[in-house]
Amino acid sequence: xxxxxxxxxxxxxxxxxxxxxxxxxxxxxxxxxxxxxxxxxxxxxxxxxxxxxxxxxxxxxxxxxxxxxxxxxxxxxxxxxxxxxxxxxxxxxxxxxxxxxxxxxxxxxxxxxxxxxxxxxxxxxxxxxxxxxxxxxxxxxxxxxxxxxxxxxxxxxxxxxxxxxxxxxxxxxxxxxxxxxxxxxxxxxxxxxxxxxxxxxxxxxxxxxxxxxxxxxxxxxxxxxxxxxxxxxxxxxxxxxxxxxxxxxxxxxxxxxxxxxxxxxxxxxxxxxxxxxxxxxxxxxxxxxxxxxxxxxxxxxxxxxxxxxxxxxxxxxxxxxxxxxxxxxxxxxxxxxxx
Numbered sequence: 001x002x003x004x005x006x007x008x009x010x011x012x013x014x015x016x017x018x019x020x021x022x023x024x025x026x027x028x029x030x031x032x033x034x035x036x037x038x039x040x041x042x043x044x045x046x047x048x049x050x051x052x053x054x055x056x057x058x059x060x061x062x063x064x065x066x067x068x069x070x071x072x073x074x075x076x077x078x079x080x081x082x083x084x085x086x087x088x089x090x091x092x093x094x095x096x097x098x099x100x101x102x103x104x105x106x107x108x109x110x111x112x113x114x115x116x117x118x119x120x121x122x123x124x125x126x127x128x129x130x131x132x133x134x135x136x137x138x139x140x141x142x143x144x145x146x147x148x149x150x151x152x153x154x155x156x157x158x159x160x161x162x163x164x165x166x167x168x169x170x171x172x173x174x175x176x177x178x179x180x181x182x183x184x185x186x187x188x189x190x191x192x193x194x195x196x197x198x199x200x201x202x203x204x205x206x207x208x209x210x211x212x213x214x215x216x217x218x219x220x221x222x223x224x225x226x227x228x229x230x231x232x233x234x235x236x237x238x239x240x241x242x243x244x245x246x247x248x249x250x251x252x253x254x255x256x257x258x259x260x261x262x263x264x265x266x267x268x269x270x271x272x273x274x275x276x277x278x279x280x281x282x283x284x285x286x287x288x289x290x291x292x293x294x295x296x297x298x299x300x301x302x303x304x305x306x307x308x309x310x311x312x313x314x315x316x317x318x319x320x321x322x323x324x325x326x327x328x329x330x331x332x333x334x335x336x337x338x339x
Contacts, residue, residue, distance in 0.1 A: 032105065173196025191332070313337070
């Protein structure tokens with residue numbers, strides 16, 4: 001089969017930064033599905049992994065953590081899917097990615113794809129949806145069904161117009177929360193408001209002053225998706241006593257948890273890959289989440305965040321997509337599809 005990967009970290013302008021090569025077609029065993037990849041999308045993690053390698057690898061590394069496609073073969077322990085099923089998933093950090101014609105993936109982190117959306121709309125959704133869902137409903141411990149209780153709560157989502165923020169804004173709105181999302185440009189302000197943000201603030205300016213100018217001395221929840229070190233002091237000041245903060249971005253210097261002590265506030269990390277990386281007993285929850293996401297998409301309660309589409313899946317188009325994400329100004333997601 002054809003795959004696209006890299007052996008060394010190079011600028012994306014270099015053709016060898018991502019190149020096509022042949023490798024054997026794998027076969028499904030155990031809980032694995034063999035999926036024909038029909039579409040993928042680019043996330044910041046793709047950029048980070050591609051740029052962080054050292055030296056020259058003997059075998060090309062295949063990345064890609066979003067996929068939509070068709071099940072071609074199933075392992076002997078598979079019970080959730082059958083051959084021919086249309087599926088979507090974000091894959092595992094420990095296995096070859098979706099930048100290939102076919103991919104092996106554990107059924108327990110796969111969902112049935114939405115039936116009413118096209119592949120270019122579906123490909124953008126798995127990783128960001130899983131991250132946003134886990135952050136809101138597992139780490140911040142919000143109840144998505146308790147709309148009446150949530151209506152009295154406020155969440156600040158830092159970087160509301162990015163991939164995860166665009167989903168988190170929608171899910172928080174659907175759950176009944178009052179949503180303040182950050183956006184720094186006229187275009188992104190309109191984007192987050194269209195997705196359900198009640199108010200917006202600019203994450204390049206003082207968040208404390210802006211949020212308080214809106215009439216909120218404290219907020220009940222904060223979801224940090226942009227730069228934890230830049231915003232830590234602001235979050236510590238804005239979080240309500242007994243409030244909860246979650247972050248998906250790694251700190252580059254220590255964060256001072258003592259700033260949360262007097263407020264008895266909770267802080268937690270969200271890393272979507274944790275369950276598959278460590279093979280946790282709750283692995284199948286990612287299947288369950290994706291099934292719920294697919295239903296919300298089919299019911300038009302949740303909107304796809306695809307904003308740019310390239311076709312087909314080639315090394316050149318992957319390099320182009322990486323270049324777009326590297327600029328750091330993406331609104332929504334860039335996807336690459338074969339059909």
